[in-house]
Amino acid sequence: MEKQQNNPLILVVEDENLYAKIYENKFTKEGFEVLLAKNGLEALKLAETPGLNLILLDMILPEMNGFTVLEKLKSNKKTKEIRVVVLSNLGQPSDLEKAKHLGAEDYWVKSNTSISDLVAKVKGLLN
Amino acid sequence: MKSLISFLNKGRVVTKLTIVTIVMATLSGILMITINTKLVANRLILNKTELLQRILEEQTRGTATLLNEASRSADVLSVSPELRKYLGKKTVLRQDEETLMVLNHFSLGRNYSEVYILDQKGKVLLSTDPLLLDNMFDYRKYFTEARQGKPYTEIVWGKVTDKLGFYFSRPIRGDDGQVLGVLVIKHDVDDIFRGLETSKVREMANILLVNNDGVVIYSNRQDYVLKSLAKLDSVALAELETSKKYMGREIGSLWFSEALTAIRSGAGTLEPIKIYNFDDKMTEWVSVVKVRPYPFFLMAEMDQKDVMLTVASITARFYWLFGILATMVLLVQIGMIRWMLLPLRKIRDYARSVAGGNLEVRPPDDVQGELRELVNDIRDMMKGIKNYNQNLEIRVKQRTRELASALFEIKKRSIDQKRTRIAMGNVMEDIAKERARAENLVQELEKFKLATDNSSEHIVITDADGKILYANKAAERNTGYSQKEIINNRPSLWGKQMTKDFYQKMWDVIKTRREAYTGELTNRRKSGELYEVKISIDPILDRTGKVIFFVGIERDISEEKELERMKTEFLSVASHQLRTPLGGMRWSLEMLLGGDYGKLTDKVSAVTKDLYVNNMRMIDLVNDLLDVSRIDQGEDFDNPEAVDINEELQSIEKEFASLIDSKKLKLINKLDKKVGAIRADKQKIREIFDNIISNSVKYNKWNGKIWLTTSKVSDGVRVVVRDNGIGVSRKDMGRLKTRFFRAENAIKSEVEGSGLGLYVANKYVDEWGGTLHISSEPDKGMTVEIFLPHKLKLKNREIKNGETTK
Numbered sequence: 001m002e003k004q005q006n007n008p009l010i011l012v013v014e015d016e017n018l019y020a021k022i023y024e025n026k027f028t029k030e031g032f033e034v035l036l037a038k039n040g041l042e043a044l045k046l047a048e049t050p051g052l053n054l055i056l057l058d059m060i061l062p063e064m065n066g067f068t069v070l071e072k073l074k075s076n077k078k079t080k081e082i083r084v085v086v087l088s089n090l091g092q093p094s095d096l097e098k099a100k101h102l103g104a105e106d107y108w109v110k111s112n113t114s115i116s117d118l119v120a121k122v123k124g125l126l127n
Numbered sequence: 128m129k130s131l132i133s134f135l136n137k138g139r140v141v142t143k144l145t146i147v148t149i150v151m152a153t154l155s156g157i158l159m160i161t162i163n164t165k166l167v168a169n170r171l172i173l174n175k176t177e178l179l180q181r182i183l184e185e186q187t188r189g190t191a192t193l194l195n196e197a198s199r200s201a202d203v204l205s206v207s208p209e210l211r212k213y214l215g216k217k218t219v220l221r222q223d224e225e226t227l228m229v230l231n232h233f234s235l236g237r238n239y240s241e242v243y244i245l246d247q248k249g250k251v252l253l254s255t256d257p258l259l260l261d262n263m264f265d266y267r268k269y270f271t272e273a274r275q276g277k278p279y280t281e282i283v284w285g286k287v288t289d290k291l292g293f294y295f296s297r298p299i300r301g302d303d304g305q306v307l308g309v310l311v312i313k314h315d316v317d318d319i320f321r322g323l324e325t326s327k328v329r330e331m332a333n334i335l336l337v338n339n340d341g342v343v344i345y346s347n348r349q350d351y352v353l354k355s356l357a358k359l360d361s362v363a364l365a366e367l368e369t370s371k372k373y374m375g376r377e378i379g380s381l382w383f384s385e386a387l388t389a390i391r392s393g394a395g396t397l398e399p400i401k402i403y404n405f406d407d408k409m410t411e412w413v414s415v416v417k418v419r420p421y422p423f424f425l426m427a428e429m430d431q432k433d434v435m436l437t438v439a440s441i442t443a444r445f446y447w448l449f450g451i452l453a454t455m456v457l458l459v460q461i462g463m464i465r466w467m468l469l470p471l472r473k474i475r476d477y478a479r480s481v482a483g484g485n486l487e488v489r490p491p492d493d494v495q496g497e498l499r500e501l502v503n504d505i506r507d508m509m510k511g512i513k514n515y516n517q518n519l520e521i522r523v524k525q526r527t528r529e530l531a532s533a534l535f536e537i538k539k540r541s542i543d544q545k546r547t548r549i550a551m552g553n554v555m556e557d558i559a560k561e562r563a564r565a566e567n568l569v570q571e572l573e574k575f576k577l578a579t580d581n582s583s584e585h586i587v588i589t590d591a592d593g594k595i596l597y598a599n600k601a602a603e604r605n606t607g608y609s610q611k612e613i614i615n616n617r618p619s620l621w622g623k624q625m626t627k628d629f630y631q632k633m634w635d636v637i638k639t640r641r642e643a644y645t646g647e648l649t650n651r652r653k654s655g656e657l658y659e660v661k662i663s664i665d666p667i668l669d670r671t672g673k674v675i676f677f678v679g680i681e682r683d684i685s686e687e688k689e690l691e692r693m694k695t696e697f698l699s700v701a702s703h704q705l706r707t708p709l710g711g712m713r714w715s716l717e718m719l720l721g722g723d724y725g726k727l728t729d730k731v732s733a734v735t736k737d738l739y740v741n742n743m744r745m746i747d748l749v750n751d752l753l754d755v756s757r758i759d760q761g762e763d764f765d766n767p768e769a770v771d772i773n774e775e776l777q778s779i780e781k782e783f784a785s786l787i788d789s790k791k792l793k794l795i796n797k798l799d800k801k802v803g804a805i806r807a808d809k810q811k812i813r814e815i816f817d818n819i820i821s822n823s824v825k826y827n828k829w830n831g832k833i834w835l836t837t838s839k840v841s842d843g844v845r846v847v848v849r850d851n852g853i854g855v856s857r858k859d860m861g862r863l864k865t866r867f868f869r870a871e872n873a874i875k876s877e878v879e880g881s882g883l884g885l886y887v888a889n890k891y892v893d894e895w896g897g898t899l900h901i902s903s904e905p906d907k908g909m910t911v912e913i914f915l916p917h918k919l920k921l922k923n924r925e926i927k928n929g930e931t932t933k
Binding site: 016018019022025026029060089090091092093094109110111112114115116118 | 699703706707708709710711713714715717718721723746749750753757762764766
């Protein structure tokens with residue numbers, strides 16, 4: 001399949017298989033190009049893919065936790081301009097603040113957001 | 128010295144001045160006179176001695192003049208050719224008539240008692256006095272000197288004449304210059320002596336003619352004559368012997384040693400000196416002058432008596448003068464003082480008459496200046512005394528009256544006294560009874576104390592100010608401090624871990640409101656370890672309601688707290704873990720229902736919906752659990768913003784609209800427009816009312832009603848949610864606000880509920896400083912009343928230190 005330039009490119013950082021499959025399914029259906037990273041290191045590498053529009057970042061990851069990844073994304077010249085939204089089941093206000101402080105655009109709690117809302121929000125950001 | 132000073136401080140002015148003046152004048156007078164006298168005396172003496180010396184010198188000249196004549200004669204005669212011829216013959220004739228005539232002729236009209244010639248051996252060859260003939264005078268100095276060719280003069284006692292005389296000897300030389308013989312002229316002493324006797328010196332002093340050997344030849348004082356001026360030494364005495372000067376007469380001695388020294392040393396002159404006359408016991412002045420060119424001296428002896436007498440008379444005169452002068456001055460002074468003190472005396476008399484009781488006397492009006500003021504003051508004082516007297520009379524009358532009534536009272540009291548004595552007897556009895564009771568009490572207390580001491584709970588008793596009076600063993604264990612360290616100290620010894628505010632609130636409750644306080648707080652053991660306790664403090668009041676003690680009981684709940692924290696943490700972790708599959712399922716089901724996996728059959732769709740609904744329930748439950756754990760952890764911070772309660776309520780209404788519809792319920796709202804926005808956490812506000820309204824909806828009956836009212840009250844907002852649903856029994860009322868509690872009838876109603884709604888709502892409201900009140904009657908309905916103050920006590924994220932408990 002040819003990568004079409006006008007398809008927005010999203011990087012999803014998620015280690016849970018269940019979610020990974022849903023993202024791939026739904027987002028592709030909605031017309032996004034989806035890159036999938038299963039851990040922090042992969043995420044950082046894939047983040048440098050040219051034409052990346054958005055990163056959806058989970059907080060609970062193996063080895064490197066989400067905050068560290070976020071930090072590194074934002075301190076890397078090549079990646080710091082890319083918008084990052086935290087998609088996590090951790091819902092403590094303190095986590096929210098910390099993420100925003102580190103440079104996250106927004107923070108959505110997975111279990112409290114419907115899939116359609118999620119799509120709408122992503123579309124909203126990409127426009 | 129002291130008495131002198133005290134004397135000066137006391138006494139009358141006049142007396143003092145007078146005495147001082149006298150003393151000063153006398154002292155200065157005496158001083159002046161003494162000095163003067165001394166000066167005068169000295170001057171006088173000087174004058175006198177100078178005069179004496181001059182006169183003495185004059186006298187010597189006079190005396191010398193008398194002798195000069197004889198001396199010259201001797202000179203002339205000794206070189207006369209006749210005498211030379213006479214002695215030049217081979218054989219010299221004894222008593223040659225011709226030559227004798229020359230001698231006689233020569234001594235005519237002169238005071239020469241004898242003129243004679245001695246041969247070379249000293250034998251008298253020729254003499255005007257034949258008695259001298261043939262006498263040998265070889266021992267005489269006048270011979271020995273002249274024999275050697277030296278003319279000589281001396282005073283000697285004549286052998287033959289047995290009288291003193293002036294002997295002038297001259298050598299008679301031959302043609303060849305050899306001494307052929309000696310010419311001697313003996314001059315009479317009488318006229319010389321007479322001259323001395325009438326000398327001017329005599330007016331001032333005694334006069335003495337002293338020989339060159341220091342022997343007094345002549346003096347107006349007979350007891351001086353033929354005495355040496357001072358004791359002669361043996362050599363001098365021997366000389367006198369050999370020369371037979373005084374023909375063997377005994378020579379006594381006087382006390383004029385300085386004079387003797389002057390004569391014998393050859394100085395010849397002694398300026399007047401002062402010596403002490405031991406014989407006559409007085410001071411005198413002596414001086415010596417040589418009768419030039421002869422070897423004898425004139426001496427003057429002047430006693431001071433005269434001088435002193437003169438000085439004394441002068442002094443006396445001085446004193447007289449001074450006395451008169453001083454008296455005059457004194458009189459004038461006294462007069463002056465009296466004159467100056469006159470006004471004072473007038474004032475004194477005036478004051479005296481006032482003091483004597485005569486208050487009507489007039490003040491002296493001829494007193495001027497500063498003293499005038501004094502007069503005026505006394506006059507005013509007098510007026511004052513008059514007034515005072517009048518007042519005094521009134522007061523005395525009053526006092527007398529009071530005294531009379533007092534006396535009356537005393538009489539009454541003596542009757543009471545008897546009664547009192549009886550009463551006292553009763554009191555003594557009561558005291559004895561009390562004592563017994565007290566002793567009993569003590570025993571009881573001992574038992575109580577023992578129990579308290581050994582209680583497992585930390586018990587501390589303080590006085591009304593918080594000072595510790597008692598601490599039991601458990602307190603020691605808990606705090607780590609010994610009883611010794613605790614007693615008389617304050618509970619802050621193991622406290623001070625909370626905010627000032629916190630302790631202030633506590634003190635408020637127990638001291639000001641005098642109510643019991645319960646709460647949780649953190650303490651600090653002696654070791655430094657922090658630990659949490661549940662504390663209850665009870666004030667103990669006396670009969671008047673005043674606090675006398677505080678009893679504080681602490682229970683170490685650190686373990687409990689730790690447990691609770693672990694529970695909560697677990698909840699949190701578990702909740703998050705649960706969310707993962709729940710969230711995944713939600714999306715999958717949504718996609719399924721959304722047709723992402725193809726069209727579903729009706730049956731499948733219905734089942735899927737059921738699954739979805741239940742999944743959502745679980746998600747809600749997990750969210751609730753998370754909320755609760757956050758609240759329990761104290762991490763439910765507020766994000767304050769302006770929240771319009773009416774708005775939020777209306778929004779929530781809309782959310783429940785479909786549900787309300789489906790149950791055919793009716794929601795009536797009465798929202799007071801005056802209720803404006805308050806500063807609060809919007810999320811929490813929504814949650815609170817969401818929960819309550821949700822309950823009213825859930826636990827309502829078919830066709831039921833819900834009333835929603837907001838109203839502005841003086842200090843905040845009141846929101847009332849009422850329904851006529853299933854209500855709640857009294858039994859379950861108490862636990863409505865607790866976690867996970869669902870009332871019996873709620874559970875039976877098969878309506879879902881986590882039992883957290885009211886817990887959360889109440890927690891939030893309570894923390895904000897508001898109140899949540901529930902009233903209900905089973906089957907009749909429930910009313911929830913919430914009061915929110917204008918200024919909510921928002922929990923800001925920054926304030927986290929110290930406030931560890933609610």
